Amino acid sequence: MTNATRADTRTTAAPPRPGPHPATPTRHPAVPWEEARETARESAGHPLPAVSRALPDALGHVLAEPLTALTDLPPFDTSAMDGWAVAGPGPWRVLAGRTVLAGVRPEPLPDGTAVPIATGAQLPCGATAVLRREHGGPHPADGLLHHLAPDPLPLRRDVRPRGQECRCGEPLLPAGTAVTPAVLGLAAAAGYDTLAVHRRPTVELLVLGDELLDSGRPADGRIRDALGPLLPPWLRAVGADVIAVRRVADDLTALCEAIRSSPATVLVTTGSTAAGPVDFLHRALAEAGATVRVGSVAVRPGHPMLLAELPPATGAGRPRHLVGLPGNPLAAVAGTVTLAAPLFERLGGRTDPPARLLHAATDLPGHPHDTRLLPVRLTDGTVTPLTFSGPAMLRGLAGDDALAAVPPRGLPPGAPVEVLTVPDR
Ligand SMILES: Nc1nc2c(c(=O)[nH]1)N[C@H]1C(S)=C(S)[C@@H](COP(=O)(O)OP(=O)(O)OC[C@H]3O[C@@H](n4cnc5c(N)ncnc54)[C@H](O)[C@@H]3O)O[C@H]1N2
Numbered sequence: 001m002t003n004a005t006r007a008d009t010r011t012t013a014a015p016p017r018p019g020p021h022p023a024t025p026t027r028h029p030a031v032p033w034e035e036a037r038e039t040a041r042e043s044a045g046h047p048l049p050a051v052s053r054a055l056p057d058a059l060g061h062v063l064a065e066p067l068t069a070l071t072d073l074p075p076f077d078t079s080a081m082d083g084w085a086v087a088g089p090g091p092w093r094v095l096a097g098r099t100v101l102a103g104v105r106p107e108p109l110p111d112g113t114a115v116p117i118a119t120g121a122q123l124p125c126g127a128t129a130v131l132r133r134e135h136g137g138p139h140p141a142d143g144l145l146h147h148l149a150p151d152p153l154p155l156r157r158d159v160r161p162r163g164q165e166c167r168c169g170e171p172l173l174p175a176g177t178a179v180t181p182a183v184l185g186l187a188a189a190a191g192y193d194t195l196a197v198h199r200r201p202t203v204e205l206l207v208l209g210d211e212l213l214d215s216g217r218p219a220d221g222r223i224r225d226a227l228g229p230l231l232p233p234w235l236r237a238v239g240a241d242v243i244a245v246r247r248v249a250d251d252l253t254a255l256c257e258a259i260r261s262s263p264a265t266v267l268v269t270t271g272s273t274a275a276g277p278v279d280f281l282h283r284a285l286a287e288a289g290a291t292v293r294v295g296s297v298a299v300r301p302g303h304p305m306l307l308a309e310l311p312p313a314t315g316a317g318r319p320r321h322l323v324g325l326p327g328n329p330l331a332a333v334a335g336t337v338t339l340a341a342p343l344f345e346r347l348g349g350r351t352d353p354p355a356r357l358l359h360a361a362t363d364l365p366g367h368p369h370d371t372r373l374l375p376v377r378l379t380d381g382t383v384t385p386l387t388f389s390g391p392a393m394l395r396g397l398a399g400d401d402a403l404a405a406v407p408p409r410g411l412p413p414g415a416p417v418e419v420l421t422v423p424d425r
């Protein structure tokens, strides 16, 4: 959690107490898992607007424009090795006091001469090749620099020619590419100081459940909040800027107010998706004038997960979104990969990542009629189910880092299966 986020974290939870049973919510038909993911992408609408960011601040964003080389790369012929730049066939007379270092513009090199040169230094005009330090040396007989091998030094040997990697104006990466550290390095090499990237969606995480403790050991019917620690880093990894994490009491008025006042592009809630005595989320959505896009998903765990569109906080502008994650921790993870990640990726301008298919190492047990998101171990391109896969359990996932999307009735050994890797930081 960032300092800003920590500062924003407020706890409004009270000890468990009896409360009114919410009105029975409208039953939502469970949509197939793939359809739910697609609906989440479509709900995003257009990606958020582009902004210009200095390179270090662009990390984790998505390119809003193609990255086009602003220069040839290398920008000039360079030496690929430490040694001598030589002009013409050897032997060569080494020019005293003319060592060429990286970062200086060298003087022209007359035919039959050589100058010491460093890796990465600009090749002098007139140089025809680079002789590696270990392949040459002065001959005692004539004092000239000789190639120690019997063959002549090939033309352009150990020269990295200008434009070898790209030409100025050449497209390097398409819009929609996630800005990784390697992209930052390439952009800097290609001449960029800033990048046009999409804004990342802001997210407020509302953790519901009066039974939740923030510290110490579970006791007296109360348990530790597992999702407050788990979700923020994960939501960031899938493209969100988490601006606040708040505990909200199991109280309809408190929940309605938290939803109404949130300035975030996306509200993510945990718990309260079902029809228990204090599950107020569906009521709160109705009171907020929300449109439920996905009310339930044919997936286990996590089937009560939901996605809704909310009116803008200020009454104008883009609609906000709400992702309701079920309270059971593995069900909340299922909701994150099914609804939150596709929504954030699309809002942030990310091109949809291709499905990753691996093969079942053993039988992958399925649900009779729903998709099952099964914690698995990945070994040599195969998928093995883990033991602790109950909806309230994180023990399987914590030891590994992937979920397999197992279709209804399961899969036999060898069958291809889609794998969703979950961020490990
Ligand atoms: N009659 C039915 N009951 C339930 C159904 C159903 O179809 N009919 N579905 C079950 C399924 S499946 C799930 S999943 C849960 C979803 O429940 P909620 O989203 O309303 O969540 P809660 O009731 O608040 O909590 C469920 C469970 O998870 C624990 N929890 C909640 N938040 C956290 C947290 N931050 N960290 C750790 N654990 C948390 C909570 O204490 C409960 O044990 O509904 C089933 N019921």
Ligand code: MOO
Pocket (backbone or CB within 6 Å): 299, 300, 301, 302, 303, 304, 326, 328, 330, 331, 391, 392
């Ligand atoms: O969807 Mo619930 O996931 O079975 O705990």
